[in-house]
Amino acid sequence: ETGVTQTPRHLVMGMTNKKSLKCEQHLGHNAMYWYKQSAKKPLELMFVYNFKEQTENNSVPSRFSPECPNSSHLFLHLHTLQPEDSALYLCASSVPGLTLPSSGNTIYFGEGSWLTVV
Amino acid sequence: RKEVEQDPGPFNVPEGATVAFNCTYSNSASQSFFWYRQDCRKEPKLLMSVYSSGNEDGRFTAQLNRASQYISLLIRDSKLSDSATYLCVVAHTGTASKLTFGTGTRLQVTL
Numbered sequence: 001e002t003g004v005t006q007t008p009r010h011l012v013m014g015m016t017n018k019k020s021l022k023c024e025q026h027l028g029h030n031a032m033y034w035y036k037q038s039a040k041k042p043l044e045l046m047f048v049y050n051f052k053e054q055t056e057n058n059s060v061p062s063r064f065s066p067e068c069p070n071s072s073h074l075f076l077h078l079h080t081l082q083p084e085d086s087a088l089y090l091c092a093s094s095v096p097g098l099t100l101p102s103s104g105n106t107i108y109f110g111e112g113s114w115l116t117v118v
Numbered sequence: 119r120k121e122v123e124q125d126p127g128p129f130n131v132p133e134g135a136t137v138a139f140n141c142t143y144s145n146s147a148s149q150s151f152f153w154y155r156q157d158c159r160k161e162p163k164l165l166m167s168v169y170s171s172g173n174e175d176g177r178f179t180a181q182l183n184r185a186s187q188y189i190s191l192l193i194r195d196s197k198l199s200d201s202a203t204y205l206c207v208v209a210h211t212g213t214a215s216k217l218t219f220g221t222g223t224r225l226q227v228t229l
Contacts, residue, residue, distance in 0.1 A: 042122065043162070043205075043219040090161055107217065109161035 003027040004110035006091050012116045013081065021076040021113045023091030031096040032074040033107070034066060037088040049074060050096045081117045088112045119144050122220035124206050130226045135196050139223045141206030142188045150209040151182055153191050156222060157202045165191075165204070196227045 004025045013019050025032065034046040048056035049068040063085075065077040074091055091110040124141045131137045143151075151168035166173065168180040168189050179192040189208075193200055206220035 040126075040221060042120075042221045045217070106164045109163070111161050114159075 006110035018079040023074040025093040029093035030071045033092040035090040124220040128224040138192045143208045148208045148210045152207040154205040
């Protein structure tokens with residue numbers, strides 16, 4: 001069981017659709033992240049939020065729009081995606097400004113949302 | 119050159135074998151090093167941090183060589199349950215948002 005929950009676990013959408021991915025963490029963290037994992041590529045950091053404020057946008061196309069209404073919830077709104085956006089989207093959380101390595105602290109991932117754009 | 123490079127494998131080893139993975143990183147200013155484990159279609163989970171002096175956790179030993187800019191993971195007495203992809207992770211600052219992941223090395227332990 002994970003302290004970071006993502007829904008939906010699987011999503012198939014057309015290029016003209018609008019959908020959203022949801023992430024919820026039950027760990028009392030205040031930093032949340034979106035990562036993208038494509039086949040045969042390393043995890044790519046997309047966005048970082050600290051205390052609901054976006055602190056990093058890793059040059060992500062505007063067709064991906066994050067939203068963080070509070071420290072426990074994070075959304076990724078998707079619109080007019082391309083087939084190459086098909087990937088595993090992972091949400092993660094941590095203590096803000098987590099200093100690594102730190103005993104007992106790390107970055108925790110949700111199980112991910114498998115996205116297929118057709 | 120990739121920031122973090124790993125041999126993708128797969129490494130196929132029998133149960134009980136010892137297996138070692140290496141990972142090289144390009145940023146000499148890197149400060150923090152980790153191994154994560156990712157099971158098929160699951161999320162990555164921290165396996166262990168890697169300290170300058172090397173560290174051991176049960177059957178797992180991690181080593182860091184700053185001069186040559188590589189880290190290693192040694193697994194002794196492999197179990198079937200060790201089958202997974204092992205991700206080398208490097209941070210050039212002390213903060214989680216600066217983690218750089220390798221593509222991973224896949225390990226398959228067989229009977």
